[in-house]
Amino acid sequence: MVNMSSSQDLARSIWRPHLLIIFFGILKLLIHLIALKGYGYHADEIYYVELGKEWQWGFPDISPFVTWIAHVSNLLFGSSLTGYRILPCLFSAATVVITGYMTYFLGGKRLAITIACSAIICSPAFLATSYLLQPAVFDEFFWALLSFALIAYHKSRKTSFLWLTAAALAFGILNKYSILLLAFSALIAWLICGQRTHVPHWKKLLPPALVFLLILAPHIAWQIEQGFPIFKFTAEVAKTNFDVDLSDYLLQLFFFHGASVAVWSAGLIFLITNPKSKEYLFLGIASLMVIAVLSVLKGKLYYGLGLFPLLFANGGYCWERMLNHFKTAYQVTFTGMLYVFALLSLPVVIPIFSVNGNQFYLSEMVRLTGFSRPLRYEDGSYGKMPQFFADMTDWEHLTTRVAAVSRQPGTFGKASVILTNDYAIAGALKHYGNAALPLVISARNSFLNQSPKNLDQHTIIYLTKSTGLDILLIADQVTLMDTIYSKNSHINGIRIYRLSFPSKAFKQQYARDRLMFVKS
Structure with a gap:
């Protein structure tokens, strides 16, 4: 025993x-x-x-x-x-x-x-x-x-x-x-x-x-x-x-x-x-x-x-x-x-909380402790919720807005492609978009493998946060179709443009962006 x-x-x-x-x-x-x-x-x-x-x-x-x-x-x-x-x-x-x-x-x-x-x-x-x-x-x-x-x-x-x-x-x-x-x-x-x-x-x-x-x-x-x-x-x-x-x-x-x-x-x-x-x-x-x-x-x-x-x-x-x-x-x-x-x-x-609940909890945390570093974003700005939470929001909303723009005919017909340099936006449009959405292309990330080598389309939809005179020079006709406002979101400030007959310089920049990572 x-x-x-x-x-x-x-x-x-x-x-x-x-x-x-x-x-x-x-x-x-x-x-x-x-x-x-x-x-x-x-x-x-x-x-x-x-x-x-x-x-x-x-x-x-x-x-x-x-x-x-x-x-x-x-x-x-x-x-x-x-x-x-x-x-x-x-x-x-x-x-x-x-x-x-x-x-x-x-x-x-x-x-x-x-x-x-x-x-x-x-x-x-x-x-x-x-x-x-x-x-x-x-x-x-x-x-x-x-x-x-x-x-x-x-x-x-x-x-x-x-x-x-x-x-x-x-x-x-x-x-x-x-x-x-x-x-x-x-x-x-x-x-x-x-x-x-x-x-x-x-x-x-x-x-x-x-x-x-x-x-x-x-x-x-x-x-x-x-x-x-x-x-x-x-x-x-x-x-x-x-x-x-x-x-x-x-x-x-x-x-x-x-x-x-x-x-x-x-x-x-x-x-x-x-x-x-x-x-x-x-x-x-x-x-x-x-x-x-x-x-x-x-x-x-x-x-x-x-x-x-x-x-x-x-x-x-x-x-x-x-x-x-x-x-x-x-x-x-x-x-x-x-x-x-x-x-x-x-x-x-x-x-674990709703978006509003999370923002309230964090505002109280900052008020009681004075520690706001979790709310600091990569660009130095501060939001109401951590950046990696903000990066989880509004992707379907963005796709809906872009799809609505893509259905609107322009002077030279509907756009055949959607261009963005943002990998997350390109991914969201591919993930949530249906077959009716134009081809989503991007040159500065791995989606370049699914994008054409040259930008030959006469009408495209272009998503960017750029504004001012520079944006007016990238095509013969530049039309601001929509602007996304979504607080504490990755997509806040995104502008949806329709470009008719993109300029030679814009096409060359697209080609250079592709060659930045691959041989051809």
């Missing part, structure tokens, strides 16, 4: 951390299922959904993985907003699970796993990016998976984790090239730390390396065929991207994680200073390098969000070692504060 009881206790102790980790993964999933539809499609989501209708190995302005997810989601769940968001939610839940297992591999017990998983669940930055069909949620997953694979290999020396490293890095690149920042930072930090004695034999490295190249081969071939548009796009973004000053980046770094900042900052310090974990020091240095590079390059917080599961895992382990010296009440209070702050910030990052 004693032996049987001991065996049962041993079995429970083995399975307990795994069940705890799975519990937090399910909790993360349930949080996002409560408001999956939100206010509608986000601007980026419509773009990826439309691009995902055809399986492609690459695009001029994005990596293809997110469009593959859109394609698979459509096959599995149908063409609905809820269907397109299920897989992102599952990936975000998997990221929580990976965070838990990183903590476990570091030596963390129940409290460490609880703190680490709670920190990533309760971080407003992760709450905001965990349910949308965007590269960010998959970026977080692959960064976390790569970090876990490196930790697991250093701990076990099992070749299987080298395979996992190769797969995580390859698919991470297919999602966003930014994962290379983590990979190169980790490699440089590893060399700095002088851990070359732990290099696997080349025979162990060769098969995972071949798998890595095999996964990337079709995409690399596409880039070569197209003349490496990724470099052209990156150069263009560098010219036009809104500046993010260092102080604002640091503000996002320390405040957009809410109370979870206490966990990730402890994890970073612990990684660098803990003498008992010298084998992971290179990950601490790599983390500092990633943060420093993003600061210098004026990056945005979500560019490096995938770094934080690693820091949360180490932070959970660090806090466990400190809180074990205190009573259980202190441990519960510490963890509880993470959830209290998350509840207060929930309406700011997940659309």
Whole structure:
């Protein structure tokens, strides 16, 4: 009986951390299922959904993985907003699970796993990016998976984790090239730390390396065929991207994680200073390098969000070692504060209220706290709701207004195409428009593949926010047909023009815009 009881206790102790980790993964999933539809499609989501209708190995302005997810989601769940968001939610839940297992591999017990998983669940930055069909949620997953694979290999020396490293890095690149920042930072930090004695034999490295190249081969071939548009796009973004000053980046770094900042900052310090974990020091240095590079390059917080599961895992382990010296009440209070702050910030990052309810909540938040940064838009202006909420509104309304204009005959007949340089507007018109809507074309994004090489039509509908004399020079006859006014929306201020016989300069500009990303 004693032996049987001991065996049962041993079995429970083995399975307990795994069940705890799975519990937090399910909790993360349930949080996002409560408001999956939100206010509608986000601007980026419509773009990826439309691009995902055809399986492609690459695009001029994005990596293809997110469009593959859109394609698979459509096959599995149908063409609905809820269907397109299920897989992102599952990936975000998997990221929580990976965070838990990183903590476990570091030596963390129940409290460490609880703190680490709670920190990533309760971080407003992760709450905001965990349910949308965007590269960010998959970026977080692959960064976390790569970090876990490196930790697991250093701990076990099992070749299987080298395979996992190769797969995580390859698919991470297919999602966003930014994962290379983590990979190169980790490699440089590893060399700095002088851990070359732990290099696997080349025979162990060769098969995972071949798998890595095999996964990337079709995409690399596409880039070569197209003349490496990724470099052209990156150069263009560098010219036009809104500046993010260092102080604002640091503000996002320390405040957009809410109370979870206490966990990730402890994890970073612990990684660098803990003498008992010298084998992971290179990950601490790599983390500092990633943060420093993003600061210098004026990056945005979500560019490096995938770094934080690693820091949360180490932070959970660090806090466990400190809180074990205190009573259980202190441990519960510490963890509880993470959830209290998350509840207060929930309406700011997940659309659980109506649009009016959300605006009221945020106005009261600003009035009581004076903290208005969540309402700041990329162009420096301030709205009544966060920009990523505003980018979910009025797409069907826009399509209705454009369709009405397209039905109106002009002096030289109806327009045969609709032109816009805005990827989100083009995506919305393609998504919500019916067969009667003229062909939607765009030259400064991946829709250029579905657009004619030259602008030969004599009558077109043109959507832009441009006004003044310049707009009058782009065609022989320029008629303002409608203007969209929609407060706190992506489409506010959009003007719908009908152009009759576009000018030679306008046609040449269209052709140059196409050649900006592709060879022909």
